[in-house]
Amino acid sequence: MSALIEAASVLLARSSGAEEVYFVGRAPNLRFMGGMVAFPGGKVHGDDARLSRPDAGLSIRMVCAIRELFEETGVLLARREDGPPVEPRAGFDGWRRSLLDESRSFADILAEGGLHLDPIDLRPAGHLITPQFAPMRFDTAFFVAHLPPLQEPSVWPGELTHGFWGTAASALHQWRQGLLLPTPPTVSILQAIEGRPVRELPERLAPLLARLDRGEMPPIWFSPGVLMVPLDCRGLPPTTHTNTLIVGTGPAYLIDPGPVDPVEQEKLFAVLADRRIDAIVLSHHHPDHVGAATVCARRLGVPILAHRLTADLLAGHVVVDRLIGDGEIFDLGQAPHGRGKWAMLAVFTPGHAPGHLAFYIPDYQLLLVGDMISTLSSMIISPEDGDVAAYVRSLELLERYPARLLMPAHGGPTTRTAAILREAITHRALREEQILESLGRQPCSLDELAAEMYRGFPPATVKLGRMQIHAGLIKLERERRAIALGGDRWQRVGG
Numbered sequence: 204m205s206a207l208i209e210a211a212s213v214l215l216a217r218s219s220g221a222e223e224v225y226f227v228g229r230a231p232n233l234r235f236m237g238g239m240v241a242f243p244g245g246k247v248h249g250d251d252a253r254l255s256r257p258d259a260g261l262s263i264r265m266v267c268a269i270r271e272l273f274e275e276t277g278v279l280l281a282r283r284e285d286g287p288p289v290e291p292r293a294g295f296d297g298w299r300r301s302l303l304d305e306s307r308s309f310a311d312i313l314a315e316g317g318l319h320l321d322p323i324d325l326r327p328a329g330h331l332i333t334p335q336f337a338p339m340r341f342d343t344a345f346f347v348a349h350l351p352p353l354q355e356p357s358v359w360p361g362e363l364t365h366g367f368w369g370t371a372a373s374a375l376h377q378w379r380q381g382l383l384l385p386t387p388p389t390v391s392i393l394q395a396i397e398g399r400p401v402r403e404l405p406e407r408l409a410p411l412l413a414r415l416d417r418g419e420m421p422p423i424w425f426s427p428g429v430l431m432v433p434l435d436c437r438g439l440p441p442t443t444h445t446n447t448l449i450v451g452t453g454p455a456y457l458i459d460p461g462p463v464d465p466v467e468q469e470k471l472f473a474v475l476a477d478r479r480i481d482a483i484v485l486s487h488h489h490p491d492h493v494g495a496a497t498v499c500a501r502r503l504g505v506p507i508l509a510h511r512l513t514a515d516l517l518a519g520h521v522v523v524d525r526l527i528g529d530g531e532i533f534d535l536g537q538a539p540h541g542r543g544k545w546a547m548l549a550v551f552t553p554g555h556a557p558g559h560l561a562f563y564i565p566d567y568q569l570l571l572v573g574d575m576i577s578t579l580s581s582m583i584i585s586p587e588d589g590d591v592a593a594y595v596r597s598l599e600l601l602e603r604y605p606a607r608l609l610m611p612a613h614g615g616p617t618t619r620t621a622a623i624l625r626e627a628i629t630h631r632a633l634r635e636e637q638i639l640e641s642l643g644r645q646p647c648s649l650d651e652l653a654a655e656m657y658r659g660f661p662p663a664t665v666k667l668g669r670m671q672i673h674a675g676l677i678k679l680e681r682e683r684r685a686i687a688l689g690g691d692r693w694q695r696v697g698g
């Protein structure tokens with residue numbers, strides 16, 4: 204996994220009442236938490252160190268927090284040389300624009316205005332680190348600040364789409380209603396200050412930070428009632444972690460407990476300690492999805508559920524107690540939105556694996572796709588147990604479910620639900636065209652095709668690519684569009 208990126212984020216509270224904070228909507232196309240709601244903030248820039256004064260208590264993260272707040276909202280936490288907070292002036296927009304287009308540095312802007320930064324304007328509330336589900340991981344320092352007199356935040360569309368004021372209670376209510384998609388750290392912070400003045404965040408967040416310091420898994424809430432637990436399961440590269448899910452408010456289901464490693468299993472047991480689980484549900488038979496299934500089933504005294512084809516493939520390895528059919532509905536108990544019960548629908552989606560199931564939760568338009576999609580790379584369809592044609596049909600089937608959020612077993616969830624399914628379909632079509640084009644020129648071996656189509660890629664990628672091409676050739680052979688000649692050579696038919 205990549206190194207941590209240093210970042211800072213600000214809970215900007217309105218001076219009046221001090222219970223409302225300012226939220227920003229992240230543009231859907233952003234790679235990290237796109238389409239979700241968060242607090243203003245961003246990563247540390249090289250220039251931030253220039254303005255920091257560690258001896259005076261002004262850290263690099265504080266400079267970053269103040270600069271990001273200004274870039275994203277136009278609110279400037281700076282003081283005049285004689286002490287009082289800066290008053291808004293005509294030049295603010297020009298400064299903000301030149302900072303955004305990087306034509307001027309924050310230091311230059313402050314110097315021109317005769318301004319300085321004062322640590323008194325920010326209250327540190329601690330750090331949160333992105334758990335291991337994402338390739339981009341941030342170590343984010345959170346701060347509380349009060350809106351300076353006469354200033355008002357405004358978002359310029361770009362990386363952000365909009366901004367709004369709200370209390371923690373109202374934001375959490377909207378989240379439970381399925382109307383707002385805050386990022387998981389935003390949810391944790393809102394839960395900490397719900398019903399309290401924002402300035403109390405440092406004290407209110409401290410118990411959670413202490414638990415994380417002791418090595419506990421952070422609570423990762425993307426969608427209400429669906430807890431995500433990323434665990435190290437070492438699948439095919441670049442996959443290291445599988446997102447185990449705990450779904451439901453009672454009954455509740457443990458989906459894809461993957462780890463074989465006892466240390467990782469202990470992490471899962473710790474999360475399960477005070478939770479109700481009624482059954483273990485397997486999306487498919489691959490080892491990084493079932494590694495802890497038997498041990499969890501014994502420990503919790505609950506059955507293991509999977510599709511019949513998954514049960515067949517796991518025979519002699521994992522005992523599946525009950526079969527899940529296509530369209531089966533799982534009762535999830537009383538919904539977090541408070542309007543009665545909620546449920547989860549099993550959707551038979553073969554292709555990546557013969558017995559693969561995805562799950563759909565209509566109340567939150569949430570699609571749990573298992574290994575149908577990975578947000579880390581394109582999905583592996585192996586020639587042994589995969590089927591490219593079935594995979595594409597299953598992707599097309601999933602396109603019919605209106606989704607606001609798509610949660611894969613590998614990588615972070617995404618709000619680009621329709622786009623990512625379409626991209627996966629297009630990607631397969633493109634690869635197929637490439638194979639046909641190469642075979643059209645002359646009969647080729649698998650190795651020749653892999654070398655051509657994955658030229659310049661590292662050997663591990665070429666090896667996986669070779670598997671993908673093989674699966675693609677099997678599909679073409681079944682469709683009588685290619686035939687296998689002797690000696691591992693393939694030839695195009697017709698066209």
Ligand SMILES: [Zn+2]
Nearest residue numbers: 487489555574
């Ligand atoms: Zn798999």
